[in-house]
Amino acid sequence: MMFPRSIKWFGLLIGILVVACAAPAAQGPKIQIQDIWARPGMMGMSHGDQQMGHEHGMEGTSAVYFIAINNGDQPDALVGAASDVAEMVELHETKMEGDVAKMQPVPRVEIPARGKVEFRPRGLHVMLIGLKRDLKVGDTFTLTLRFEKSGEMTLSVPVKEMSQ
Numbered sequence: 001m002m003f004p005r006s007i008k009w010f011g012l013l014i015g016i017l018v019v020a021c022a023a024p025a026a027q028g029p030k031i032q033i034q035d036i037w038a039r040p041g042m043m044g045m046s047h048g049d050q051q052m053g054h055e056h057g058m059e060g061t062s063a064v065y066f067i068a069i070n071n072g073d074q075p076d077a078l079v080g081a082a083s084d085v086a087e088m089v090e091l092h093e094t095k096m097e098g099d100v101a102k103m104q105p106v107p108r109v110e111i112p113a114r115g116k117v118e119f120r121p122r123g124l125h126v127m128l129i130g131l132k133r134d135l136k137v138g139d140t141f142t143l144t145l146r147f148e149k150s151g152e153m154t155l156s157v158p159v160k161e162m163s164q
């Protein structure tokens with residue numbers, strides 16, 4: 001069956017419009033968070049002890065681990081995090097200095113286009129400082145991750161045994 005020429009052109013025009021409208025949605029970063037968990041942590045003794053909480057294993061802290069996947073065609077960066085279970089939430093990186101693991105705050109963590117970054121024990125992590133309540137195995141709490149381009153993402157974080 002033959003279509004009149006005008007219908008063919010109309011079909012082509014619709015095709016072009018669909019492609020033109022769909023294209024922008026496919027561009028940019030597309031962040032996905034997988035396998036998120038936090039290690040257990042105990043509430044600090046008092047407000048004054050929170051300086052002590054800056055190291056792993058100290059009272060009043062916990063750390064969150066996950067895999068950040070970017071399925072988009074542009075990089076993005078994790079630039080901050082927040083949770084109402086802690087006074088402060090920072091992005092940290094653990095580095096070996098000889099035999100000693102030391103961690104330091106990092107302002108941003110780039111998530112490359114079509115790439116992934118793993119936040120894991122003895123590496124990058126989201127540090128919870130000054131816990132307002134105990135985080136026990138089996139608990140869950142809410143964490144908000146803030147990305148440079150993708151904006152905020154709120155996640156439910158289960159507390160799991162550190163040995164995982």
Ligand SMILES: [Cu+2]
Nearest residue numbers: 092103125127
């Ligand atoms: Cu840390």
